[in-house]
Amino acid sequence: MKLLHIVASPRGEKSNTMRISGAFADSLREHQENVVIETVDLYNHDLPAIAGDNIEAKYTLMLGQPISKDHAESWSQIERAITHFLSADAYLLTTPMWNFSIPYALKYYIDCIVQPGYLFRYNEIGQAVPMVLGKKMICVSSRGGDYSPGSPMNVFDFQEPYLRAIFGFIGITDIEFINAQPMDITPELREGAVGAAMEHAAALAVRPDWATVAADRLPANPAGLKPRPIVDDEPVASTAG
Template sequence: MLVTRRLLHLIATPRGLASNTGRISSVLLEALHDRYDDLEVQALDLFSADLPAVAGTNIKSKYALMTGQALDDEARSSWREIERTIETFLAADLYLVTAPMWNFGVPYALKYYIDAIIQPGYLFEYDEDGQPRGMVHDRRMVCVTSRGGDYSQGPMMQFDFLESYLRAIFGFVGIADITFFNVQPMDVTSELRRSASRAAIRDVRSWVAQGAWDGSPTEVSDLLPADVKPQVIVE
């Protein structure tokens, strides 16, 4: 029986697939479609999406639910928008994040989306000792990012909060199998920009051709020594 691979493409650049980041993601998606006939892609443009509020009524509802309180009809209707956003995320088993570096970190639209979906009881939970445990398992993620400068080496490495944050926050909810393609530098000279783009295109095509998504996803337990209990889940 054919099992459909469901990929959610989170587009976190205001220029969409016409951006430097988006063009590399388009090459990656084309290669994935060529390799996997069963791939279904749902794109979510975070700069144009009508995302639910993470303040006001929904903040009150979040803490009410955490303490076991019932929601009234108005609060339940508003919170349902949060749940629908979470359901769309959980319906996928593969993720592509397209995100440029903004001021060393993630674009605000992506941060807003993350704040909307990562809710206790939905993407993570607390055990009897009060330790958080991720609830999102058997998933894979690939992140295509672009940076104006080169943050891959030297003193600039310390300012790369984009990759470290995405690994931490999605690892926290249980996604351990995360691959990054960081296109850099893109704002220096046209020659360096073209070279970085060519290298990224070569790398993503090679990665897909090698069957990176052919087997089972890497699990958190595969990343930790046998005697370590995976509580806060970070690769």
């Protein structure tokens, strides 16, 4: 099984969120066979720009037109990021809550890989069809306050709903959250929250369903769609913003 660890914390080993993710990864290696973990550190990883040639290529694809040769080299960087994402059987996402939502580096990564014709497509009546099926995700988060259901701060939690929505949109609906909270009230509450989250993370990795992730994996592209071909003609530009 290949697990892709997407790290959206800039604090490295000092990160409390990383401590929790580390507990999951260590437990997974200990209890499951043939586990390979690859890490994408979003603060130390060059992502292609979603601007210039790439934004033109994106809107060309959305119009159902082929990409021009002028945009091919730049767009290939987007395709490499998508291919790397799709190469995993499961995902571990490490992301603190920033301003009720996700860090900018994670939003940038999502905007890079979630492209039409690769992770989702539109059918003949314009409905979005997910293309990333049969995969699992663990989202590890730390929050300064308590945003748990029923708490006064829960209405400000835009992190978990957004991540469930965007990854569910492309087909990853088997998502579990491990939220360490509150982190910024007292040191005692922080350590208690981290300790409980680490225990939860280690226990998740032991579950039998994680041993069968690779065997149950479905094709990432069930419709057999290919990226749009590259041609010599300049595509019609979109007026969308």
